[in-house]
Amino acid sequence: MEKTPENASQAAAAPLKLFGSWASSYTHRVQLALRLKGLEFAYAEEDLGNKSGELLRLNPVYKKVPVLVHGGRALPESVIILQYLDDAWPETRPLLPADAFDRALARFWCHFADDKLGPAVGAVFASTGEDQEAAVRQVHENLALIEAELRDGAFRGRRFFGGDDVGLLDVVLGCGSYWLAVFEEVTGVRLVDADAFPLFHSWLHDFEALDEVRETIPAIDRLLEYARGVRHMLLGLAGAGDAAASSTTATPTEAPAAAAPPAPAADIAVDI
């Protein structure tokens, strides 16, 4: 269909509904982006242990949150949704920069966040002992790469990755970075040292101070309680990993893999 001004604005005016989970950083990304763009939306909380028929119908391939429904059409996968919001509302607070090369850089580091940093953080959370130490080193290596880009690379001199205002990469990295402090508290492991990663640390501080972010990220005590519960379950599944692990009511359904976030938590919050 030819995109005329009439049907573009009709399309834009159609209602938005987000299916998500309160602890899911992927859900937070979409909520934040919608708020940044000043878009109203309805929200449906999914119980990830008992997913609704509607969610499974809307996202049959992955069966995950978030899914954004716009004018009856379903959009899954958070980074795809974020780019859709930019494509459909290009005039309002764009998440991606205008320059082609800068866009490629933003996309590259978003992919890095999801493909490398997120799983590494998840691995810290899911492991103990030597495995955890190795996972922590991996997180530090990944953070060092980002710190280097902030210091003298693609993002030098910027307050946010997007420049003076937040952009795609801020939303992707930011919605999940609050888990770092939570995981540090729950596991007793230091992940983001302000001395080792000063620019990342100050970026995160500025990000978390934004109104739209404060509206989106759940209260720290809820996140802590949630994380403690997940950690107990993960250590229970890991079996011989740690003598301090409490027994859980969860039945281990798959072999523990220290390097990968386990399935129950994978689509919730363990990844950044």
Added chain:
Amino acid sequence: MAAAGGGGDGRQLRVLGAWPSPFVNRVRMALHLKELEYENVEEDITNKSELLLASNPVHKKVPVLLHGGRPVAESLIIVEYLDDAFPDAGRAVLPADPYERAVARFWAAYVDGKLHGAMVMALMGTTEEERAAATADVFAALETLEGAFTECSGGKGFFAGNAPGYVDVALGGFIGWLRAWDKITGAKLLDAGRTPLLDAWAERFASLDAAKGVIPDPDHLAEFAKVLQARSSGAAASN
């Protein structure tokens, strides 16, 4: 009308690649669809050049696009970059409509996440069980893509409709491997009985000028696969 993409004004395009890589293949296909001239630089991935390591220090992988010397890495990011940087060149790879763009990105990501991952395991898994389970995953992914083709093509010849686009290029990079698979493992991936639409699409796509000279010969890939398997557990595969 071919665009004069290169020239000595510092805007020339170079691709650091390797002939067996499905990710390199798709970048070259996109360049051809957009009628952009470029220099194809063949990397020996067992002995990566300084240029490659400097251009993609984070992943150290092919493909890398150099545009006036500036590097862009990750094949799908490169394809989007080409549309962004050369909006008037040849044909746009991504559709204009926001929802259709989202659908295209979804299926391209599916190819990378589900199909590619399973193919690697099916070839390189260390146990028979792992390889068999991964092979089942490959077949399942192809069936899902068969359904996606119906959903996306609207009865036309390509995922993008009348002319090839983003998903065609994303999956098109894999045609060489899909065709070579039965020489390598005995399992036939492109099968008119099981996935007739994909089978017909692969023939159609492979006969395009944009695909000619890019899709590797199945015998060459079969030989290459043997080398990969022999080298086994290392980080040998290019991506």
